[in-house]
Amino acid sequence: MGNAFDQRRYLTNFDSARTGHVLTDVLVIGGGVAGARAAIEAARHTDNVILMCKRTVEDSVTRHAQGGIAGVMTDADSVESHAEDTFRVGCGLGRREIIDRVVRDGPARIAEMVDWGMRLDRSADGYALGREGGHSASRILHFEGDATGRELSRALTAKLRTLTAIRVFESCFLIDLLTVEGRCVGAVSYHPKYGHQLVWSKQTILATGGCGRLFRETTNPDIATGDGYAAAWRAGARLADMEMMQFHPTTLYVAGASRALISEAVRGEGAYLVDRHGERFMPSYHADAELAPRDVVSRAIVNRIRETRSNCVYLDVRHIGGERFAARFPRITRLCRDFQIDPARDLIPVRPAAHYMIGGVVTDGDARTNVPDLLACGEAACTGLHGANRLASNSLLEGLVFGAIAGATAGASLSSGPNARGRVSSVIPASQRTELDLPDILNSLRSLLWRNAGIERHAAHLSEAREIIDFWGQYVLDKTFDDVLGWESQNMLTVARLLVIAAAQRSHSLGVHYRSDELNASTVVSDTTDPHHWVNERDESGPVLRPMDRDWHSIVEETRNHILPKK
Ligand SMILES: Cc1cc2nc3c(=O)[nH]c(=O)nc-3n(C[C@H](O)[C@H](O)[C@H](O)COP(=O)(O)OP(=O)(O)OC[C@H]3O[C@@H](n4cnc5c(N)ncnc54)[C@H](O)[C@@H]3O)c2cc1C
Incomplete structure (x- = not known):
């Protein structure tokens, strides 16, 4: 029933005969890594792209990413090994062709970001590469230790703003995707100043990110409410693997404070997980101990919390050395100090929290969904890259690679005629x-x-x-x-x-x-x-x-x- x-x-009442209109070739919904990259690519094909986001472009989950971007940047590493790690950590559910594409295209997309002004930490031998759980090699690129997302977002936004083909609609909320005879023809949006608007587009790219805010404990900022999944669902799109919510093992646990992430890279640098009695417990759960895949670490923590009747476990970084830790993780150090925790002397209380939606709108290798003229990329999409468990730092990479693919597909699919339009209305009984x-x-x-x-x-x-x-x-x-x-x-x-x-x-x-x-x-x-x-x-x-x-x-x-x- x-x-x-x-x-x-539709969630709202409207009538196309009485609502304001905007016309564009490509509408990109979302200004995180996936949406921004898609818009930049689409702008190579047309001078009429709109990027819409519900707050400012800078205000995305992307901006909060810490650990880094995975990419094969040295001869000591190989795309085969990165692909194998992705498939293995994804428990065999990942799609091989998509994995190969993302890890193969990744280095070029990262190099392009560097050309556009993105800064990455360097060592004497080239890029400074970190190691994270599930990776068999050091291949995590980062900036200022733990500010990678902020730098990526800054560089993408700066690039975006140089392109006159792209109009940025900030504070513009996607209410629903507009369809005529099953084909996506744009979106119904709301702006506090302009009210309801119909944005008619020839190609629409959904890059609205994830839905971590569904959970009480989450690393996600409050924009991550899953609007894109719901709008796509109402428009007839297929969603897959929606049960696959990845929980991040270590978020700072200070009662009453928001659950700030303590990056996996901290464990990559050698941090131990200990229980309330100071006992290190991960070696008894997995051969890779603290660097086991995220799902294993999260469950081990929950188990240990239950066994020790506690609210949290602790990260012990004292043996890393205060100065070295502060230099590698300046933001995390500041965050801890805000709560009077000195990582050089104190244990850092942590517990798991909802982090990343692996499922999403089903797309093919060209970022198309089953709804004609609707594409999806980034966390909003389910490409099959992550299988049943996302390998650390593969998400920004997927956003860059599939953002570019979505923009290219949209650009290549543009017809020269006018926008498809029709009389569309929604009347919902009170x-x-x-x-x-x-x-x-x-x-x-x-x-x-x-x-x-x-x-x-x-x-x-x-x-x-x-x-x-x-x-x-x-x-x-x-x-x-x-x-x-x-x-x-x-x-x-x-x-x-x-x-x-x-x-x-x-x-x-x-x-x-x-x-x-x-x-x-x-x-x-x-x-x-x-x-x-x-x-x-x-x-x-x-x-x-x-x-x-x-x-x-x-x-x-x-x-x-x-x-x-x-x-
Ligand atoms: C704390 C934290 C740390 C992380 N660290 C890493 C890391 O180190 N490496 C890594 O690979 N991944 C990391 N991730 C995951 C990664 O940051 C995200 O998966 C990725 O940034 C998602 O990018 P996106 O472009 O798909 O979406 P987002 O960056 O979430 O952008 C979504 C966009 O959609 C817009 N939007 C949403 N709903 C609407 C609506 N209704 N109307 C209009 N616009 C809308 C938003 O305004 C926003 O612009 C981290 C995540 C978190 C939370």
Whole structure:
């Protein structure tokens, strides 16, 4: 039976005959690494690109990235080894052709960034390369130790602003993707000054990032509310692997403070994880100890927290030496000192938090989705690069490589004629149901997901989460809002529901998805685990999950001419 989630096509009322219009060739939604890189590439093909983002271009998750970008930059390393690490850490679920493409194209994309003014730390022999968990070689490029995302974002934004072909629409919120006869023709947006606008585009690139804010404990800033996944879902796009939320093992745990990330590179420099009794515990969980893959470290920490009846474990960096640590990690050192923790003398309290959405809008090797003229890249997309677990520092790399691919595909697909336009409207009947307090719902949702769909999952808890989300949905998805909080709340509930449904469907543990109710937990793909990517697709009765056991490209192609769900 359908419910409020499945019946909504648009979140807002509008009529194209009475709403302001903007026309463009390529609309890029998102100004993080993926969106900015896509816009720059698209601008090689046309002088009419719009980049829209919900705050400023600088305000992205990209800006918060610390550890670095993975890339093979020396002869001592090889793309084969980087590809193998990516596939192995992804537990065999990654797509080989995509992995090969990203690691092969990566060094050229990074070199291009350096040409555009990006600064990277150097040593006497060339780039200073760090090592992170899951990598078999030192291949992590960084800037000022732990400010890589900020520098990447700065360089991309500076480049973007030199290109007159790109108009940047800041504070412009994507409410929904606009479709006419199943084809994406742009977006319905909201700007505090201009109100609702229809941005008609020939090609639309979704680069709206992830959804870490669904969880109470998260490293993500508050823009990461999953708007792009929800808008794509309503427009008929397929999403895959939505159960695959990666949890970062080490975020600073100071009650009441936000969960700031303590980069994996800290463990790469030799930090130990110890419990409240000062006992180092990772060697008993994995041969790579603190440098084991993230899912292994996160679960080990949760386990140790439970065993020691504590709220956190600790990073011990004292043996690294105060000066060396401060020079390598200046921002983390400052952050610790803000809370009166001196890394040279004190243990750093940490615990895991939701970090990165591996799933997303299914794309092929050209960044196309199943909705004609809609492309996706970055964390918003699911290319299959990460498999069931993302290798550290591969996300910025994917954003650069697939941002460029998306921009090139959009540019190459431009027709010379006018923008496709048609009469589009959305009329949503007024709801008689009572109003709920949205901040309260969101707090409860985030706690619910952390508790019931977090690092350890169980069928009964997932089913309870779905019931509660469906209940809230009746009161939130039935309304029309006229502000960002309202639309974000509707999007977060929509994405939370997709995540919980997908997590319930995958009954075996794999990578970041751990089922505590599974008898023989396995961490690699085998006959007994589930080798599929699970695709959420929407039919008239609601979300349907099916295994994507056929060629990924044909899955995207097959539904290009899909019939949109009824309004
Ligand atoms: C603390 C932290 C540290 C990290 N460190 C690393 C690292 O060292 N290396 C690494 O590879 N990865 C790292 N990651 C992951 C990586 O930073 C992200 O996956 C990556 O930056 C995502 O880039 P993106 O372009 O896809 O999205 P984002 O950078 O999140 O950008 C999303 C854009 O979409 C816009 N947007 C979203 N919704 C809307 C809407 N409704 N309307 C209009 N615009 C919208 C936003 O305004 C923003 O401009 C880290 C993540 C975090 C949180």
